[in-house]
Amino acid sequence: MARTRPERSSGVPERDHVAAHERIAALEGVRALAITAVFVYHLGAPWLPGGFLGVDVFFVLSGFLITRLLLRESSGTGRVDLAGFWLRRARRLLPAVLALLAVIAVYAATRPADQKLPLRQDLVSSLFYVANWQFVAEGRSYFSEFQAPSPLRHLWSLAIEEQFYLVFPVLVVAALAVIRRFRRRGRLLVAVTVIIAFAGSVASLGFLYEESDPSRAYYSTHTRLHELLSGVGLAVLIPVLAKRGAALARPLAYGGLAALVVLFALVDDRGPVYYHGGSLAVSVASAALVGGLALRPDSGVVARLMSSRPAVAAGTTSYSLYLWHWPVIAILTPESIGVSGPFLVGVHVAVSVVLSVLSYKFVETPVRRGSIKGFRLGAARVFPIAGAALIALSAAAFSGTSDAKPEPDYVRQSEGLIVPRGADPRRPVIGLVGDSIAASLQRALAEEARAYGHTLVSAARPGCGIGSSLLLDETGHPFARAATCAERTPRLQDELVRRYHPRVVLWHSARDRTDARVDGRILKAGSAEWTRHRYADWDAALGRLVREGARVMLLLPAWSASGSGGSSCGGEFNLDPAGCGRAFVTTEHLRRLYTDWAQKNSNYVTVMDLGRQVCPSGPPCPDKVGNISIRDDDVHFSSSGAHLVAPHIVRAALTALDRAKGSPR
Template sequence: MNTKHRYITGFDGIRTIAVLGVIFYHLFPNTIKGGYLGVPVFFVISGYLIVDLLRQEWESNQKIHLKAFYFRRIKRLYPALIGLLVLCASYITLFQRNLLNNLRGVVFSSLLYFNNYWQIDNKLSYFDRFHNPDPFTHLWSLSVEAQNYLVLPILLVLFYKLGRKKDRVAGIFLLGSLASAIWMAIQFKPGVDPTAVYDGTFSRSFSMWLGASLAIFWPSNHLRASISKKAEKTLNRAGWLALLAIILSFFTLSAQSNFLYYGGMYIVSLFAAILVAVTAHPGADFNRYLSNPIFNYIGKRSYGIYLYQFPIMIFYESAVKNINHRLWLHTLIEIALILVMSELSYRLIEAPCRRYDYSQLPVRFKQWVKLPAYAWKKMVCVPLAIVFAVALFGIFTAPANQKNDAQKAFEANIAKNKKAADATKNTDGSTEVMHATNEIADKYHLTDTQLLKAQQMNITMIGDSVMLGTVEEMKEVFPNVVLDADIGRQLYSAKKTINELKKKKLLADTIVIGLGTNGVYTEEDFQNMMKAIGSKRKVYLINVYVPTQRWQGDVNRFLESMAQKYKNITLIDWYDEAKEHEDWFEEDETHLKDNGQVGYVAFIAQNVLK
């Protein structure tokens, strides 16, 4: 039996796979649609490692020094997090002041590790990157991890002091993980934004608790290197199966999939636990398979990579505007920036702070004070002090839940349009037909015959904030329209909306769908929507013009394929029309000015009335 702690290099390989999944999910959300599952893989590793180390400490000393453990965790995690928050706060203060709102809340909730609940409380959607371009969205996971770092060691000490046997302790952690997964399934509501379930501590702790259970059941220092060939083959096959299952999930399991919340994420965590177990075993080959210079390099920097990937994407894509022009070039630049920043974080912050003897800090500070003013150790502090000062200024002067005039005007307009859209649901489908006028026909480039047909037509429109902004113009052309649109709406809620309209007998035989501004489509959600609509209704799909978001091309290609697949679907190519009229759009290059609203309605009407 080996009682000395063994550094398992293969875990860096697992971290590499996990962090690459997360990055490519954010860069290619329609291709690596399950890359976010790198987070539960991280959680399993973390749960295994901390409990495995604490278990070894108990075996050696019959006690666990909790204060020393917490200090080690803070020493490992805090410096890089502080560096990220300071740099981002400085950048926002100087260059992207539209993100200043609630900066103080973000910083303090991140430092105190309750950012996940801060985001939930402030109704920030993890899944809506268009209306919530928050560079700190990803920090929810650090809070879930830190909260478990607080609880798991205390529970372990308690179990040991109560004399619980190894199998019973492992079983308790396993039951806790099952309870967490069941809670996720209970809390999840199909058709509703799942952020509260996705970010919640108890609904996301199952991965770490699985790792904790594994650490008791499969202790790294009790595993024998000498095992039978049959056992070695079995372990290696289990490792390959788990690795392939995780990679497959990265490509197939959408974050909007109902299956994910009804056990899918737990199954992925189980595969991650199998991969961790096989990699930890010295008798298997997986530690060697997952140990190479590239994996070792990325794995050691995975924390910094995870910290910087999302802010860099948000800041860079806000500066570039049309990210879809030379998308691959922009993607390579973003990856390069992430690697540079994570390397700087590792070299200048993480590695030095991890090795630093903080008991020497008072002595070192006195020595630093006595240095000449022009000494390089003092000179290098000048730019650092300026960056800190700018960050602190931004943090402490940032408004909380405050809206500027443009935001207030936008929200007032949305509220007015929402009221007008809701009023369309009170129609009985027998609005008095207006006489076609040259003025309206000319305004929307319609013939008198087309306008008369439009005014007699019963039509239902379902969309997001782009469509919502055109409600008055839609009513002018289609007086019998039932328009159900909302800010931030995505495809996963379409089935619920359609069923509600059907129940109220407001779903016409002609339906126009305008979704996709806020995120990617999934085939499962699309099939659910079409099943709710039925095959006898005529459906018009409006594709998207959202040049600031990288999912524009993915959404439009998907809609084109669905229009070919379903006989009752016609595609309205809004993208092709919109790109020729840049003067139609607001500053965000997606929402419409007055002339754009007219152009949008005219284009929809011309396609529907063909």
């Protein structure tokens, strides 16, 4: 994709609620390390590609602290007070996140209608701590390539932590009951169950991984379970390890920290290493660091570093920083505040820190202490207040986004061909193939085709090129849906011809301008080898489409509405993408390739210049023609824009078909 980095962030565990003298100050430094890595990653630093691994560190730390807390309570009182546990979690976590969601609800109400629906979905799923499963369900949305990232995308990790906090204490109570009842056999049963769950989690992360869309592997609760269980296992083993604490503490702390630093610097967020063992390595390294500090929190350079005053301060406010830093980055963009580069980074850091400190001091701390100006916050008050807040914020999310536009046609995927409702199969068929821009024209083309006594049948798919190539984004990984597109596109084109025998096929794809992977090799966009492969791919697609006598109308893509596309590299008229380090050719470059290829296949292909229809003076294209808005965004046609150009397209296609009748092929 025009790369939108996967929006990934940390889930910050709350500090455990034991007596102050039992807290380990150095573990605040672990939180500081993890949140700093995540923050730097989100700021886009290229030298820390693995900063997203801070989430793994937080999950391990959460598993350790919560298990230690529950085991100490059971050992000291003979029972686990589940209501008390959940009350402490609610007082610790809910106030700050509800404050954030209230701010985002107001922000959502001010957004344009076409941006409100995803914000509403994120608000509601975040309120009920199921954001991670929403992101699994939606996958890495193709729409996100052309939209600003959600300011709530980072709450997927908090959702996993809350799910863990809700279920895990119940499982601990059950496990302790089994151990008391069956003793040695009970311990063995619990240990085997945990090992199976741990191994299943590691295996599922690798099994579900897809390079073009790792969403299901990355966001699922069960694929993260091994990280939480690493902390759980560490908490159980600490009493055993404590017998050799002095000998083990420093090697564990030094080795764990060194391994994490290396992993932060090297691991790619979409490459296979993380999913096929890298996450396990991070879990082990995190457990080693936490274990070393827990065994001897006052010994060694690492312990002193992690318990230093700045580290403890950063760790103490890490939950607030986690909540606020990503919305600040997502909302304060160069477009919204007019600054960029290092100054923008400074703004992000300063605003995030200020909001974090305010949240910690005035929202989190008073509620966590159990009272606000003498108003006690026991279970009888906290849970009803929390329920009322959830209802109020849900209502605000819906009322503030009541005018949200539905998801446009050009981001919807379907398994088969798209045939307009009520279409008459006896009418001659016009076919449509290509990308999401073709799909954005779909409805208007169908109406225009009907006016000429034809039926439009579409094989166009968002995110797909015209052939079977595996297309890559700027990171060298396949676009979202790229693997599905490479397999499905030729099949749909075959089905279009076999079932509907189109007279003419409309062809549009601006997607075919990126790097491609062929037999494990990356072909750089614009290179001679890449160009030959593009032509071969188009030749194969043409063979599928015209085998029963159809004519192809090739629509030359229109230039974007945003400008020259990078003046420092010559803009649209730069025909040397390698010289700019780009992973794609410009629209103008692609237009020239299409024109050259069409001339070589003129017996089957007619060219229509869609760019000249939209912007007859050349790039950049205007946002409007007269009073008609042409685009929904910088790329896709709006409904009014599609209806403006559709008559020209259908008329030109049928005219070309009439001219081609009787000509030799």
